[in-house]
Amino acid sequence: MGAPLVHGNDLRVVDGRLAMRTTEDYQPIDVLYRRVDDDFIDPLNFNPTSQLGIPGVFDVYRAGNLTIANAPGTGIADDKAIYTYMPEIVEFYTGERPILKNVPTWRCADPESLSYVVDHLDELVVKEVHGSGGYGMLVGPAASSKEREDFAAKLCSAPANYIAQPTLALSSVPILTESGLAPRHVDLRPFVLVSPDSIHITPGGLTRVALEEGSLVVNSSQGGGTKDTWVLEDY
Amino acid sequence: MMLGTTAGGLFWMFRFLERCENTARLLEAGLRIALTKSSESSGEWESVVLTTGATDLFEQQHDRYDRSAVIDFLLRNPENPSSVLSLVDAARNNARSVRTALTREVWEATNDCWMVLRATLAHPVSDRDLPKVLGQIRRESALVRGALHGTMLRNDIYDFSQLGMFVERADNTARILDVKYYILLPSVSAVGSRLDTIQWETILRSVSAQRAFRFEFPGAITPRDVAAFLILDPRMPRSLAYCYSKIRDNLEYIAFQYDDRRPSHDVAAKLIGSINGREIENIFDSGLHEFLRSAIGEIATLAHQIEIDYRFTK
Numbered sequence: 101m102g103a104p105l106v107h108g109n110d111l112r113v114v115d116g117r118l119a120m121r122t123t124e125d126y127q128p129i130d131v132l133y134r135r136v137d138d139d140f141i142d143p144l145n146f147n148p149t150s151q152l153g154i155p156g157v158f159d160v161y162r163a164g165n166l167t168i169a170n171a172p173g174t175g176i177a178d179d180k181a182i183y184t185y186m187p188e189i190v191e192f193y194t195g196e197r198p199i200l201k202n203v204p205t206w207r208c209a210d211p212e213s214l215s216y217v218v219d220h221l222d223e224l225v226v227k228e229v230h231g232s233g234g235y236g237m238l239v240g241p242a243a244s245s246k247e248r249e250d251f252a253a254k255l256c257s258a259p260a261n262y263i264a265q266p267t268l269a270l271s272s273v274p275i276l277t278e279s280g281l282a283p284r285h286v287d288l289r290p291f292v293l294v295s296p297d298s299i300h301i302t303p304g305g306l307t308r309v310a311l312e313e314g315s316l317v318v319n320s321s322q323g324g325g326t327k328d329t330w331v332l333e334d335y
Numbered sequence: 336m337m338l339g340t341t342a343g344g345l346f347w348m349f350r351f352l353e354r355c356e357n358t359a360r361l362l363e364a365g366l367r368i369a370l371t372k373s374s375e376s377s378g379e380w381e382s383v384v385l386t387t388g389a390t391d392l393f394e395q396q397h398d399r400y401d402r403s404a405v406i407d408f409l410l411r412n413p414e415n416p417s418s419v420l421s422l423v424d425a426a427r428n429n430a431r432s433v434r435t436a437l438t439r440e441v442w443e444a445t446n447d448c449w450m451v452l453r454a455t456l457a458h459p460v461s462d463r464d465l466p467k468v469l470g471q472i473r474r475e476s477a478l479v480r481g482a483l484h485g486t487m488l489r490n491d492i493y494d495f496s497q498l499g500m501f502v503e504r505a506d507n508t509a510r511i512l513d514v515k516y517y518i519l520l521p522s523v524s525a526v527g528s529r530l531d532t533i534q535w536e537t538i539l540r541s542v543s544a545q546r547a548f549r550f551e552f553p554g555a556i557t558p559r560d561v562a563a564f565l566i567l568d569p570r571m572p573r574s575l576a577y578c579y580s581k582i583r584d585n586l587e588y589i590a591f592q593y594d595d596r597r598p599s600h601d602v603a604a605k606l607i608g609s610i611n612g613r614e615i616e617n618i619f620d621s622g623l624h625e626f627l628r629s630a631i632g633e634i635a636t637l638a639h640q641i642e643i644d645y646r647f648t649k
Contacts, residue, residue, distance in 0.1 A: 110340050
């Protein structure tokens with residue numbers, strides 16, 4: 101995409117604009133696609149111990165001199181319970197029914213859903229609504245009955261923290277292990293660029309692979325790996 | 336225009352690679368002395384360590400300049416930032432952080448260099464294997480340089496890479512001469528005095544100049560000729576004159592691209608002025624040691640000024 105990849109220390113607020121440190125001095129920038137958590141983006145406005153952020157960037161943002169993609173506060177969309185409202189959200193904003201169906205999702209805050217989830221723990225995946233990186237979740241079919249009991253206790257003590265979904269059957273690919281070729285589960289993250297006029301699917305993607313046998317956790321923070329992604333062109 | 340961090344990453348990546356190669360050359364020259372002398376001279380190994388600027392650290396770790404200790408210190412010691420192992424690590428880390436500025440061939444050559452040398456230097460190098468290992472170090476870094484010359488667009492990315500390489504090389508040549516200056520110094524007027532020719536050869540070998548020198552000076556080796564060759568000859572690719580002119584050229588290319596001159600251009604002009612039109616006798620008369628100390632200082636000033644002008648770090 102030709103966009104420079106920068107760290108907090110490559111950026112600075114200069115004359116009310118966010119500027120990037122280049123070999124030709126600080127150059128103002130208009131749009132920042134950020135990958136740093138809200139709390140850490142500006143030590144003057146948020147977490148004062150943050151070494152990752154840019155002092156004063158939030159003032160620039162508030163003054164309207166900068167667009168931040170993944171605007172501060174959009175973390176709410178990471179809340180997995182929000183997902184359950186997607187069909188309503190799509191209809192509200194577009195006036196049309198969604199084309200893609202939601203994965204069936206139980207919001208454990210709802211007592212009926214909670215009792216269903218507790219009864220069917222051995223077939224469901226239960227996730228923390230604030231969780232990411234594959235942490236704090238239970239993959240029911242792969243868990244022992246002891247693990248399921250322990251998880252049910254946590255779930256019932258704070259049901260609003262959890263959602264549940266059917267366990268997806270992830271595809272598998274061969275990988276090279278120390279004892280030879282073996283199958284492992286994979287998923288594919290496509291990268292989709294949306295503009296007012298069109299939706300563009302970039303020719304590529306991130307194929308994540310679980311390195312442990314039988315595991316469905318492909319997250320790199322938990323030891324997941326990546327595979328080359330091949331895009332076949334139709335002739 | 337590019338990120339200041341990227342320019343700094345490129346500059347240091349090629350400084351590290353150049354230094355890695357120079358360390359291998361120094362060891363080759365030292366080894367040659369050790370092999371051709373009847374008794375081992377620890378003074379030679381001491382001057383090798385001195386040239387790399389790591390004397391303090393070495394003396395903290397060792398009581399004396401023992402050959403195998405010096406070799407291991409300069410090849411493999413992870414605490415020594417100038418050991419070959421530390422340098423290839425640092426060069427590759429920099430290459431990773433500027434990966435998108437490099438061609439695939441430069442990146443792969445750098446990565447191969449790192450993989451090969453890490454495997455080679457995983458264990459102490461035996462005397463028997465040392466010449467082969469030193470050759471390998473020179474070859475691996477030459478491959479990266481070759482990929483740089485052969486595949487990179489001649490833009491500011493290339494210029495900052497070249498600047499790092501030639502700043503490091505100039506510094507290295509000045510240091511080698513300075514460490515050996517006491518051999519060069521007294522004999523400039525004492526024509527025909529019998530000095531240790533092996534020492535002359537060491538100086539030339541440590542900058543891979545023995546053959547080139549022979550092309551130019553077929554007779555006996557004299558201090559005058561060695562110093563003139565390594566300081567003033569603009570055709571010798573490791574001489575100060577050559578390195579300075581490359582530094583000036585690359586700074587000029589950057590000035591042209593950015594349409595802007597910076598203080599580092601003046602520092603480079605001063606550096607060129609320190610040798611332009613000078614005769615070697617004139618440098619000897621006013622003191623070779625003083626000349627070289629001031630050259631090393633000015634090269635460091637220039638590197639620092641480049642870092643400031645092009646915002647490598649702030």
